[in-house]
Amino acid sequence: MAASLMTRVTARVELTTSSRAxxxxxxxxxxxxxxxxxxxxxLKYYQPGDRVSDIDWKAxxxxxxxxxxxxxxxxxxxxxxxxxxxxAMAARAEDGTSKRDAMVTAAGVICYLxxxxxxxxxxxxxxxxxxxxxxxxxxxxxxxxxxxxxxxxAVPQAPAADSAWLLERAFRVxxxxxxxxxxxxxxxxxxxxxxxxxxxxxxxxxxxxxIADADPLLADDLDHEVVDVARPREISELARxxxxxxREVAAHRRARxxxxxxxxxxxxxxxxxxxxxxxxxxxxIAMLRAKEHRHARA
Amino acid sequence: xxxTLWWVTLLLLVAGLAVWAIAFWNRRAMHRxxxxxxxxxxxxxVPSFVRSQRLARxxxxxxxxxxxxxxxxxxxxxxxxxxxRIQTPDFASRDIVLCxxxxxxxxxxxTEILQTFAGMVKDFHGERVALSIFNSTSxxxxxxxxxxxxxxxxLAEGAESIDFxxxxxxxxxxxxxxxxVAQYAEFVEGTRGLDDQAxxxxxxxxxxxxxxxxxxxxxxxxxxxxxxNEVNGEPIYTLEQAADSVAQRDIDLxxxxxxxxxxxxxxxxxLQSATxxxxxxxxxxxxxxxxxxIIQQIQKSQAAKMGANPAVVRTDHPLVPFVxxxxxxxxxxxxxxxxx
Numbered sequence: 001m002a003a004s005l006m007t008r009v010t011a012r013v014e015l016t017t018s019s020r021a022x023x024x025x026x027x028x029x030x031x032x033x034x035x036x037x038x039x040x041x042x043l044k045y046y047q048p049g050d051r052v053s054d055i056d057w058k059a060x061x062x063x064x065x066x067x068x069x070x071x072x073x074x075x076x077x078x079x080x081x082x083x084x085x086x087x088a089m090a091a092r093a094e095d096g097t098s099k100r101d102a103m104v105t106a107a108g109v110i111c112y113l114x115x116x117x118x119x120x121x122x123x124x125x126x127x128x129x130x131x132x133x134x135x136x137x138x139x140x141x142x143x144x145x146x147x148x149x150x151x152x153x154a155v156p157q158a159p160a161a162d163s164a165w166l167l168e169r170a171f172r173v174x175x176x177x178x179x180x181x182x183x184x185x186x187x188x189x190x191x192x193x194x195x196x197x198x199x200x201x202x203x204x205x206x207x208x209x210x211i212a213d214a215d216p217l218l219a220d221d222l223d224h225e226v227v228d229v230a231r232p233r234e235i236s237e238l239a240r241x242x243x244x245x246x247r248e249v250a251a252h253r254r255a256r257x258x259x260x261x262x263x264x265x266x267x268x269x270x271x272x273x274x275x276x277x278x279x280x281x282x283x284x285i286a287m288l289r290a291k292e293h294r295h296a297r298a
Numbered sequence: 299x300x301x302t303l304w305w306v307t308l309l310l311l312v313a314g315l316a317v318w319a320i321a322f323w324n325r326r327a328m329h330r331x332x333x334x335x336x337x338x339x340x341x342x343x344v345p346s347f348v349r350s351q352r353l354a355r356x357x358x359x360x361x362x363x364x365x366x367x368x369x370x371x372x373x374x375x376x377x378x379x380x381x382x383r384i385q386t387p388d389f390a391s392r393d394i395v396l397c398x399x400x401x402x403x404x405x406x407x408x409t410e411i412l413q414t415f416a417g418m419v420k421d422f423h424g425e426r427v428a429l430s431i432f433n434s435t436s437x438x439x440x441x442x443x444x445x446x447x448x449x450x451x452x453l454a455e456g457a458e459s460i461d462f463x464x465x466x467x468x469x470x471x472x473x474x475x476x477x478x479v480a481q482y483a484e485f486v487e488g489t490r491g492l493d494d495q496a497x498x499x500x501x502x503x504x505x506x507x508x509x510x511x512x513x514x515x516x517x518x519x520x521x522x523x524x525x526x527n528e529v530n531g532e533p534i535y536t537l538e539q540a541a542d543s544v545a546q547r548d549i550d551l552x553x554x555x556x557x558x559x560x561x562x563x564x565x566x567x568x569l570q571s572a573t574x575x576x577x578x579x580x581x582x583x584x585x586x587x588x589x590x591x592i593i594q595q596i597q598k599s600q601a602a603k604m605g606a607n608p609a610v611v612r613t614d615h616p617l618v619p620f621v622x623x624x625x626x627x628x629x630x631x632x633x634x635x636x637x638x
Contacts, residue, residue, distance in 0.1 A: 087336070088336030088337055089336070090334060090336075091334040091335050091336035092333055092334055092335055099336070156334060161336075161337075185336065185337060186337065187336075187337035213335060213336055213337050214333065214335050215335075216335045216338040216341060218333060218335075221333070224331060224332060224333045225331075225332040225333065226332065226333050226335055227332040227333070227334055227335070228334075228335055228336065228338045229334045229335065229336050230336065231338075231339075235338075235341070235351075236350060236351055236354030236355070236358075237354070238350045238351075238353055238354040238357070239347050239350035239351055239354060242346065242350050244346045245344065245346045245347045245350055248344045248345070248346050248347065249341065249344055249347065252340050252343070252344055253340070256340065
């Protein structure tokens, strides 16, 4: 891969926000994460090796000793990404792109915002048989590693989706309160994950990014077969062509989406359903803005 | 019924299998790059989808079945199913008298001869057949006739009736139903006109020679005589005389000798010399199952004698495989159209 994932996401976010959401991420953590970033913990004596730009000149003048502002690491906001890296995420998204790319981009947007405000991002992903976890770090290399980990985990050979395990795992391994972004697809979290999610919201500020699945009938593209990534069953052309099947399938999917949306609304979890990689940057930023407004009102 | 070009059939079948095998091994590669989707479990809860899938599956199975039928039918068709018949044009002017010794020692052979002839009758066109049986006296079961229904019926009945082990029955080693006994008794009725005598072969043969009519017409005449030549009484003719009288009437003599029963080699020798002195042919076999092939040989030698070159006539029977192939083709096209 030529360009790093972070670079590409940064370019896309900046392209999007330059025109539509500039206000959202101006300033170090000003808008997205209130009270973090700019706050310094303490002043301490300058030690060789400290950054000269961190010297608090006024305090130095007052005390006569070179003092530097110390931004307490503990004070920095912790973000965490809970990525559903099951086989389902290797499938096609509603807009025809890969759900995996959309997931990496969504995670990239969060990482970008964290990078802008110097926040730390951790990762919870994988499956019960092969859990993946990255600690909270802020470095560029770490963010790149995080995105790459997600990208490499979500392959068709991965185990099937298990949102209950993932949410449980996220709750157990994330000790401190974080701004948690769950990235999954339209079928998750399931209604039966309600209790797990609620427990997660007691400790964390949870957001859910859901990536819509491609229509399993794909009626306008009969030249390609449609195969479910988790169960190799062929969907016959007869079924794909039928208007009646299309109608019933659409109704089923709508009902499923609405059910999940209702559950998330009931938990006051900010969530967004995005069509895929083409829309995910704008959708995630829109979600963050909506969350901001809600916070502003609150 | 046989296949003229059976190897073409074989070739086509092998080719069909090869195509299937190649398609089977490469079935992954033949998938048009599939689109991966996820979370389709809910489809099983969509009734119309389940119905469509089931219908598609039935159609697919039907398609495969029809295709297989089509390939089979096409292979059969290209194999040229044909029936072969040995046609001998001048054979029609034959008169054949079956002259059977129905003494107890002959019962298995007589049955075979009658059955074989009953099976041959349907291929006859113009030949006439008569059946005469003798023991101490002769009885004509039916005279020379070309009423093939009658011939077939009589021969079949005769074969069944004469399938009777008289010695075994008398000794009590074989048991038959009363109807069977009555049937046998009725069939051999009139062949025991002389008391204490049996198997008067020369007289029986001479009587068979009397059965030929139309002496003035140019017909081929033959007697198929089945006997073990164990004379048990006082014949009027000697075997030589009987054979001569037959030969004088320009009758070909074919003798079937099943092997000695009670008599020594002198019986065979007598039969052989008498037969050969009048230019007849003698066949020997102690196996009743050899009778059909012997009768075939008689047919052939007779045909050769008459100068009739037996020609093999093949008749193609393409109708059934053709219709099947056609229907299968139509079915595949229709179903394929539907699947598009």
